[in-house]
Amino acid sequence: MKPIPALPLQTSEWLNTANPLTLESLKGRVVLIEAFQMLCPGCVSHSLPQAQKARQIFSEGDLAVIGLHTVFEHHEAQGTRAALEAFLHEYRITFPVGIDVRDEGQRLPRTMQTYQMQGTPTTILIDRAGNLRKQKFGRDDDMLIGAEIMALVSESAVDLPDQVADSSSGPKSACDDNGCRIA
16 A cells, blocks of 8 residues: 555644644644544644653654644534643643634534544654654553554654554443544
């Protein structure tokens, strides 16, 4: 199987960065995308702190860490820029965060639909060449994600494997400590 190019993120705006980011502009670095919602218990307790830790451990030249605020429920409570800005400030999230575009009348935001995400949190890893290498819904072990990032950081852009890792987990119900599944 040939590597699958990562699809563009469809964002309406960006926080914690002076300029909008694109996956194309991040080629040459491994990219960790953490798709989250402010009211998702697994996002707040595990995946966002894990992304912050990855940002601290790996050099910015090797790893770009970005958040994707992708709201599919409780739009009134968490769907405003002001609410997200306050959330990022309170939780001291300093890496760039894009806001997934949500079309009027559509339940799921565009990037969430494009990547066929099962819910939040969803962790996405993209290699230096811009290929999707992992997409996982739910909680992932810190050591595992660290090892996966290190393996991708260690690869050269011309020496990429022929497979895309897919470690999707089985069904879960609504929201729990691991995440919020699209019902």
